[in-house]
Amino acid sequence: MSKITYFTSESVTEGHPDKICDQISDAILDAMLTQDKESRCAAECLITKNLIHIAGEVKTRAKIDIEKIARQTLKNIGYQDYSNYKIINSLQEQSPDIAKGVDNITEQGAGDQGLMFGFACNETEELMPLPITLAHKLTKKMAEVRKDNIIKGLKPDGKSQVSIKYINDKPTEITSIVIAQQHEESISEKELKKEIQEKVITPICGKWINKNTQIHINATGRFVIGGPEADTGLTGRKIILDTYGGAGRHGGGAFSGKDCSKVDRSAAYMARYVAKNIVAAQLADKCEIQISYCIGIAKPTSININTFNTSKVNEEKIIQAVEKIFDFRPRAIINHLQLKRPIFNKTASYGHFGRTDPEFTWEQTDKIEELRKECNFIP
Numbered sequence: 001m002s003k004i005t006y007f008t009s010e011s012v013t014e015g016h017p018d019k020i021c022d023q024i025s026d027a028i029l030d031a032m033l034t035q036d037k038e039s040r041c042a043a044e045c046l047i048t049k050n051l052i053h054i055a056g057e058v059k060t061r062a063k064i065d066i067e068k069i070a071r072q073t074l075k076n077i078g079y080q081d082y083s084n085y086k087i088i089n090s091l092q093e094q095s096p097d098i099a100k101g102v103d104n105i106t107e108q109g110a111g112d113q114g115l116m117f118g119f120a121c122n123e124t125e126e127l128m129p130l131p132i133t134l135a136h137k138l139t140k141k142m143a144e145v146r147k148d149n150i151i152k153g154l155k156p157d158g159k160s161q162v163s164i165k166y167i168n169d170k171p172t173e174i175t176s177i178v179i180a181q182q183h184e185e186s187i188s189e190k191e192l193k194k195e196i197q198e199k200v201i202t203p204i205c206g207k208w209i210n211k212n213t214q215i216h217i218n219a220t221g222r223f224v225i226g227g228p229e230a231d232t233g234l235t236g237r238k239i240i241l242d243t244y245g246g247a248g249r250h251g252g253g254a255f256s257g258k259d260c261s262k263v264d265r266s267a268a269y270m271a272r273y274v275a276k277n278i279v280a281a282q283l284a285d286k287c288e289i290q291i292s293y294c295i296g297i298a299k300p301t302s303i304n305i306n307t308f309n310t311s312k313v314n315e316e317k318i319i320q321a322v323e324k325i326f327d328f329r330p331r332a333i334i335n336h337l338q339l340k341r342p343i344f345n346k347t348a349s350y351g352h353f354g355r356t357d358p359e360f361t362w363e364q365t366d367k368i369e370e371l372r373k374e375c376n377f378i379p
Contacts, residue, residue: 008163009131009245011139014349015156017233021045022348025257030342035062037340043257048232055090078156108331110293111261118271119248120279121286128354132245153187157226176214182226193217260339269362280365282379285310298329321374337361
C-alpha cells in the first residue's frame with residue numbers, strides 16, 4: 001500500500017520586514033569585511049514604522065556609515081520612504097571573553113557553543129526539498145515582476161507557501177499554493193490575481209499543478225498596507241525558510257549579521273556542503289548532518305550523519321569518509337569555503353542553500369569522487 005504524505009514550506013520576499021532586517025545586518029557585515037576581512041560582527045536589527053534600531057557586538061578596524069547602509073538597503077529593496085526612518089545605532093565592542101577563544105593564534109576556537117544541521121536530498125536539481133525550492137522561486141519571481149514593472153502596481157512585501165503531495169516519499173503534485181503580494185490601492189484584486197497566476201505561478205509551478213490544486217492569492221481580498229508600516233521585523237526570525245523549509249532540522253542559531261567565526265553560520269554552511277556532496281555522490285538519497293561545538297574549542301564535540309535508510313553503503317563507512325575528507329574546525333571551514341569575503345548580503349533573501357551563485361561555495365559538489373573512493377562505491 002502506498003504511503004501518502006504532505007509537506008509545506010513558505011518563503012517571503014526581500015521586502016518582508018524580517019528580511020529587511022536580515023539584509024541590513026548582512027550589509028553591515030559586508031561593509032566591515034570589505035575594509036577589514038578579520039572583522040568580528042554580530043549585528044541585529046529591528047524595524048518598525050519609521051524606525052530602525054541596530055544593536056550588537058563588533059570588533060573591526062573598518063569605518064562604516066551605519067545609517068547610510070540601512071537607508072541604502074531600504075532603497076535597493078524598493079521602499080521609497082527610506083529617508084523618513086529614524087535610525088538608532090547601538091553597536092558596541094565585542095566582549096574580550098568571547099574574543100579570547102576566537103582569536104587563539106595556534107587554533108581558532110568556535111565563537112560559541114551550539115548545534116548546527118546540514119541537509120540535502122535528491123528531490124530537485126539543487127538537491128533541496130521541493131516545497132522550499134518552489135516557495136523561494138515564487139517569491140523571487142514576485143520581486144522580479146515588481147522591479148521590472150512586468151506587473152504594475154506591486155509593492156515590496158510578499159509571501160508564498162507551497163504544499164506538496166508525496167507518494168512513497170516522492171513528490172507528485174502541488175496541492176496548494178498561497179500567495180500574499182502587497183500592491184497599490186489602485187490595482188484591482190481581480191486583475192492582480194490574474195496577472196500573478198499567469199506571470200508568477202504558472203511559469204514556476206506549472207508542471208506540478210493540476211485541476212485539484214488550490215491557489216489562494218491575497219485571500220483576505222486586500223494587501224495595500226504592508227512592510228514595516230504594518231509589521232515589525234527582526235533579524236533572524238525567518239531561520240526555517242533560510243534553510244530547508246522545515247524538511248531538515250534546525251539548531252536554532254540565525255545566520256544574518258554574523259561573521260563566520262560564529263559557527264552558527266560557518267558550520268551550518270559546512271554541514272550543507274558535506275550533506276550535498278554525499279547526496280551528489282549518490283551515497284544516499286537523503287542526508288542530514290548534525291555538528292556541535294564548545295566555545296573556544298576548535299574540534300566539534302560531535303558529528304552525526306543520518307541518511308534515513310536511503311544509503312547505498314553502510315552509514316558507518318560514510319561517517320568515516322566524512323571525518324577523513326572534511327575538516328570541521330572553524331578556521332579550516334572559513335578558509336576552505338572562503339568565508340571572509342563580503343558575500344553575505346546576497347544570502348539574506350531567498351535562502352542560504354540551493355543557490356547557483358558562484359559566491360555560494362558551500363553549494364559546490366567537488367568531493368564526489370573522494371567520497372566514492374573512500375566508501376568503495378561505484379554508482
